[in-house]
Amino acid sequence: MKNPANVRAVVLRLAAAMAFLLPGSCRSSPGRDGPPLPPPAAIVDVSMKEYSFDHQPIPAGRIVVNLENDGREEHDFVLAALPAGVDVGAKKDSGQLVATVFQTRPRPPGSVRRFAVDLVPGRYAMLCFIQDKDGRTHADKGMVSQFTVVRE
Amino acid sequence: MCQSTYRDNSSMYLRSLKRFSVSLPAALLCIVLLAALPLRPAMSRERPEVKPDLPATSNDFRFVRTQNSPLLAADPTDSRFVVLAHRLDAPDFSCALQISGDGGRTFVEATPMPELPKNAEKCYAPEVAFDQEGRLYYLFIGLRGAGNSPMGVFLTTSSDRAKTFTKPVRVLGAGNYQVRMAMDPTAGDRGRLHLVWLHTTEDAPTGGLPLPPNPIMTKHSDDGGQTFSEPLQISDPQRRLSVAPSVALAPDGTVHVVYYDFVDDMRDYQGLEGPTWPGKWALIVTSSTDAGENFSRGVVVDDGVVPPERVLLIFTMPPPALAAGSDGSLYVAWHDGRNEDWDVFLSGSSDGGRSWNNPMRLNDDDAGNGVHQYLPRVAVAPGGRVDVIFYDRRDDPDNVDNDVYYTFSTNGGESFSENLRLTTESSDSRSGQHYLVPSAQDRADFGSRIALLAREDRAIAAWTDTRNALLAPYQDIFSTQIVFDRDATATGSSTTPIILPIMVGVLLLALLGFVGIRSMRRRSSSGASEHDPAGVTEEL
Numbered sequence: 207m208k209n210p211a212n213v214r215a216v217v218l219r220l221a222a223a224m225a226f227l228l229p230g231s232c233r234s235s236p237g238r239d240g241p242p243l244p245p246p247a248a249i250v251d252v253s254m255k256e257y258s259f260d261h262q263p264i265p266a267g268r269i270v271v272n273l274e275n276d277g278r279e280e281h282d283f284v285l286a287a288l289p290a291g292v293d294v295g296a297k298k299d300s301g302q303l304v305a306t307v308f309q310t311r312p313r314p315p316g317s318v319r320r321f322a323v324d325l326v327p328g329r330y331a332m333l334c335f336i337q338d339k340d341g342r343t344h345a346d347k348g349m350v351s352q353f354t355v356v357r358e
Numbered sequence: 359m360c361q362s363t364y365r366d367n368s369s370m371y372l373r374s375l376k377r378f379s380v381s382l383p384a385a386l387l388c389i390v391l392l393a394a395l396p397l398r399p400a401m402s403r404e405r406p407e408v409k410p411d412l413p414a415t416s417n418d419f420r421f422v423r424t425q426n427s428p429l430l431a432a433d434p435t436d437s438r439f440v441v442l443a444h445r446l447d448a449p450d451f452s453c454a455l456q457i458s459g460d461g462g463r464t465f466v467e468a469t470p471m472p473e474l475p476k477n478a479e480k481c482y483a484p485e486v487a488f489d490q491e492g493r494l495y496y497l498f499i500g501l502r503g504a505g506n507s508p509m510g511v512f513l514t515t516s517s518d519r520a521k522t523f524t525k526p527v528r529v530l531g532a533g534n535y536q537v538r539m540a541m542d543p544t545a546g547d548r549g550r551l552h553l554v555w556l557h558t559t560e561d562a563p564t565g566g567l568p569l570p571p572n573p574i575m576t577k578h579s580d581d582g583g584q585t586f587s588e589p590l591q592i593s594d595p596q597r598r599l600s601v602a603p604s605v606a607l608a609p610d611g612t613v614h615v616v617y618y619d620f621v622d623d624m625r626d627y628q629g630l631e632g633p634t635w636p637g638k639w640a641l642i643v644t645s646s647t648d649a650g651e652n653f654s655r656g657v658v659v660d661d662g663v664v665p666p667e668r669v670l671l672i673f674t675m676p677p678p679a680l681a682a683g684s685d686g687s688l689y690v691a692w693h694d695g696r697n698e699d700w701d702v703f704l705s706g707s708s709d710g711g712r713s714w715n716n717p718m719r720l721n722d723d724d725a726g727n728g729v730h731q732y733l734p735r736v737a738v739a740p741g742g743r744v745d746v747i748f749y750d751r752r753d754d755p756d757n758v759d760n761d762v763y764y765t766f767s768t769n770g771g772e773s774f775s776e777n778l779r780l781t782t783e784s785s786d787s788r789s790g791q792h793y794l795v796p797s798a799q800d801r802a803d804f805g806s807r808i809a810l811l812a813r814e815d816r817a818i819a820a821w822t823d824t825r826n827a828l829l830a831p832y833q834d835i836f837s838t839q840i841v842f843d844r845d846a847t848a849t850g851s852s853t854t855p856i857i858l859p860i861m862v863g864v865l866l867l868a869l870l871g872f873v874g875i876r877s878m879r880r881r882s883s884s885g886a887s888e889h890d891p892a893g894v895t896e897e898l
Contacts, residue, residue, distance in 0.1 A: 240435060240492055241519045241521065242519065243438055243439055243459030243460075243519060244439075244457045244458065244459040244466050244468075244519065245459060245466065246458075246460040246463070246464045247464035247465065247466055249412075249464070267466065268464070268466040268467065270412055270413060270464060305420050306419045306420070307420065308417045308419055309419055311828065318782075319783075319825070319826070320410070320411070320413055320782075321417050321834075322414075322415065322416040322417060322834075323418065324416045324418070324467060
């Protein structure tokens with residue numbers, strides 16, 4: 207008489223063997239031991255509203271910005287690279303040119319705009335230059351975010 | 359009494375189990391087959407999910423960057439590594455490479471780029487391909503001088519995912535244009551690298567090709583581009599105005615090349631002044647079933663191609679799109695003006711390019727509505743799904759702003775899905791480089807290709823995009839993914855992978871059930887031997 211345990215063992219082996227028939231299980235696994243893969247771009251959400259920018263810390267490298275106008279008014283967006291010695295809130299004009307890395311036209315409430323920038327470590331600022339009827343820009347009203355990018 | 363009751367109950371239980379053990383696999387099999395049969399048509403109608411489009415190139419307003427003509431390729435050893443090569447037309451002609459480690463969702467710039475060879479001042483029109491070991495091949499044209507004359511075609515490779523590149527090797531001399539590259543991983547130890555290009559027999563005048571013959575040529579390399587076979591003309595010598603080749607490899611190594619025959623359109627061939635050519639062009643396919651050693655005489659795919667407009671610049675003319683399936687199917691897509699405005703057409707062949715179906719219009723907006731669809735790209739996924747993307751202006755009645763639309767077929771190109779919009783914002787087709795040649799008067803170069811990578815469960819698309827342009831000729835490249843339920847795009851015989859695992863599972867269940875019954879029977883039998891000397895369970 208056959209031993210049921212032996213029969214079960216045979217069946218289990220058979221099942222294991224048949225499992226290789228399943229599509230996908232016979233494929234070689236992707237090579238995971240090759241050279242390192244490039245890092246993914248960081249996706250950063252930037253929210254614009256009256257009158258501020260809200261965003262996470264921004265790392266160096268390729269950044270995909272998901273720029274959303276969460277306010278009730280139109281806002282535009284300027285990303286500027288700040289030279290040494292220049293501060294957005296400084297009362298005295300340093301006279302140095304500030305380079306615009308990225309800029310949008312005025313964005314309506316609820317709109318989303320995506321763009322990418324390659325940021326090297328340094329100091330940057332986000333600003334909105336929409337001018338209100340009172341003659342003041344949104345930047346004058348505090349819609350400025352100065353931040354430092356550091357290499358992680 | 360007690361013993362007898364037990365025996366009777368046990369016997370009934372085991373009998374019912376026996377019947378159950380026989381009927382269970384049969385019933386499951388029926389259920390599975392019934393469930394599986396309608397699976398394919400029901401799921402093939404499923405609408406894939408279009409992921410939000412993301413920039414694949416970066417912005418920097420300190421420079422005007424005109425980035426276009428993307429080309430995607432994936433590392434066969436690790437599907438997470440995807441590369442995107444593209445042209446830069448401003449601030450100066452150049453090349454760039456974006457690389458992705460997350461399967462093409464996001465890209466970063468490869469730095470440093472391959473160095474320029476001696477005497478080359480600029481890089482132009484890059485091509486990319488992988489061999490089966492994951493080695494990246496990067497091909498480009500070297501330009502020199504104020505007229506940006508091609509001084510050679512160069513090949514460099516990277517074995518460390520674009521961190522470093524070998525010193526570029528010259529694989530073609532001056533006077534060669536429209537160079538394409540394809541890698542056949544099935545041939546030799548390192549795969550066979552195929553080059554296809556347009557060869558000019560004398561110096562090209564500004565803006566156009568010299569008088570014919572300027573044949574389309576091919577050659578191949580089995581050692582990674584170090585040495586090549588003798589160049590072979592593959593355009594039909596009778597078709598003297600052959601231009602704009604595309605190459606596609608079938609999984610069995612068959613090489614297919616499609617090109618335009620301008621017939622008698624010398625105006626576009628030489629870049630002469632004048633309106634859109636009033637005649638017709640033809641689309642020709644030639645194939646090699648011996649891995650590029652010999653090519654068939656050209657077969658006409660369609661000879662009613664109505665030139666949509668003047669060819670902007672013959673040297674960078676968008677080629678027809680070509681893709682091959684694993685079952686001998688072949689697809690050519692192009693756009694033309696036969697319906698007054700430009701429409702995208704596809705013709706399919708089920709016999710490896712020997713005969714072709716009538717062209718099918720792929721854009722599903724109203725015919726003759728005055729808006730353009732153009733520059734298609736076609737790709738075939740491993741399961742047989744045929745993907746097509748193209749620029750589309752249906753959302754702008756002024757026929758200026760581009761979007762990108764997608765359609766797919768799960769029945770070998772017999773019919774296509776409704777068109778799906780991939781872009782979340784439109785692009786101004788007038789933003790791009792302008793050239794001071796008669797054929798390009800008042801028109802911007804939006805690039806000579808659009809990119810598409812077909813995978814079993816998704817398609818990856820990339821295109822020229824100007825949503826972030828404040829000034830012309832600013833252009834970016836955006837990309838997105840179109841994601842399917844893995845089983846939704848099975849076609850034809852590939853329904854087998856759906857049914858097979860289910861049937862195997864059923865068989866396993868049946869076997870396990872059978873063994874379980876036998877085991878129970880034996881346990882019961884050994885129990886019965888104590889309580890049932892009459893051996894009722896022997897009936898089992």
